[in-house]
Amino acid sequence: MAYRSLFRVPGAGFFPLGFLARLPYATSSLATLVLVHAASGSYAFAGLAAAAQGSANALGAPIAGALADRHGHRLVGTVTALTNAVALTGLVAASRTGRASMIVAASLAGLTQPPVGPLVRVHWSRLLHARARPDLIPTALSYEATADEISFVAGPAIVGLLTSLGPTAPTMAAVALLVLATLPFALSLAPGGAEHRPAPGAPRTPLPRLPLAAMFLAMAAMGTVFGAVQTGVTAYADDSGQPGSAGLLYAVFGIGSALAGAACAWLPARFTPSGRYVTFAATLLLGTITLVAGDRLHAVPAAMAVAGVTVAPYLISLYALTERLAPADRATVALTILCAGGPLGTATGQVVAGHLADSHGSAGAFLVAPIAATAALLLAVAVFLTDTDALRPAVRVAVGSGTPESGGMGRAKGRTGDGDER
Helix, strand or coil: CHHHHHHHCCCCCHHHHHHHHHHHHHHHHHHHHHHHHHHHCCHHHHHHHHHHHHHHHHHHHHHHHHHHHHHCHHHHHHHHHHHHHHHHHHHHHHCCCCHHHHHHHHHHHHHCCCCHHHHHHHHHHHHHHHCCCHHHHHHHHHHHHHHHHHHHHHHHHHHHHHHCCCCCHHHHHHHHHHHHHHHHHHHCCCCCCHHHCCCCCCCCCCCCHHHHHHHHHHHHHHHHHHHHHHHHHHHHHHHCCCHHHHHHHHHHHHHHHHHHHHHHHHCCCCCCHHHHHHHHHHHHHHHHHHHHHHHHCCCHHHHHHHHHCCHHHHHHHHHHHHHHHCCHHHHHHHHHHHHHHHHHHHHHHHHHHHHHHHHHHHHHHHHHHHHHHHHHHHHHHHHHHHCHHHHCCCEEECCCCCCEEECCCCCCCCCCCCCCCC
16 A cells, blocks of 8 residues: 555654644634734734735745755754744734734744745655655655645634634644644754755756746646635625535535545556646636536535545646656755745635625636636646646756756756656
8 A cells, every 4th residue: 555655654753743733834824814803803904914924925935945955954944933933923912013013923924934835745755765765756745735635624623613712822823833843843854955955166956947937827726716715615605694604615625635635646657747737637627617516506515525626636736747847956945936826826816706706796706716727727738738848757866966866856957858757
């Protein structure tokens, strides 16, 4: 069994700690909304603060990724965990002052957010290559996508439960998790990654800009789907007279995605990464069309379950392709650039879907999702047809040596020309 083999590699304690380490990210946006709304009495201002936090995170994550590639995952993970704990504590303090200080504090909280997802995905790739098990990389990516989805189901539920203790409780719980889970998890990562650094004075390997920009836009499209679905579910629940059901409906969406992500570990090797990218972009479009149809047929819960299944496979294909495109010494910054598209797309989806929900209800909000998914599919087809080479695995040259290594991460100065890895 692929997962059984994977679980033996880092040790059992790595998995629960890694799951807890990502919960602050899964709770931060909603926790900020709850805290700032309680302090200001305004949903509009609370949304502005959450948007400032998300935008700052999109800016800060690539910076943290670049620093991690230069100075090691352990150091950057540790520093960001501690600074983010301080920033969130500052947000709680700012909630007792003025609006300007709350915006600044929310922005600092987003800017210092530890990039747990990119760090752990690169850690997996390096660890599995070092253990001579690169065949387990797809399984590791499937596991990480599943853990992400479960965290985004559990995160809002945790915030909801803790809010009953007071508006500051969710944010302070995130601080506790940063210190008790994210920090120890960061300390468990490889310390320096010296084998992936360029020699002193050597130029850094350039990032593949156009393919990476395509992956960023693909993630932004996925984020737009998320924002539209969140808004559509909220509008649907309000229109149904059961506003409290929005969280449960979105949980159904997340559970479906988590199950599909776990199943991706058993996809056959002959189903190539480029083929998966285009195929799962197409299934994502079908899933979002199901949401629109489900709204019209008053079957949104069933539609959410079906649509959720199409999410994680698409996300895994984006992570896998980005991991393969990135040079070995710049893998973390490449993944953080990819991830930065998510919050920007989510904010876009929420704004557009929110305007449509005001005038057309949940049907208008849900309609944004297939539009974004159509853009994602067109982008996937365009990348596949115009630059198929960008989707191929490269021969990775270890920095500081002339030894080529076949495998997932990195693009060499030359190409193998063999097509997709099988």
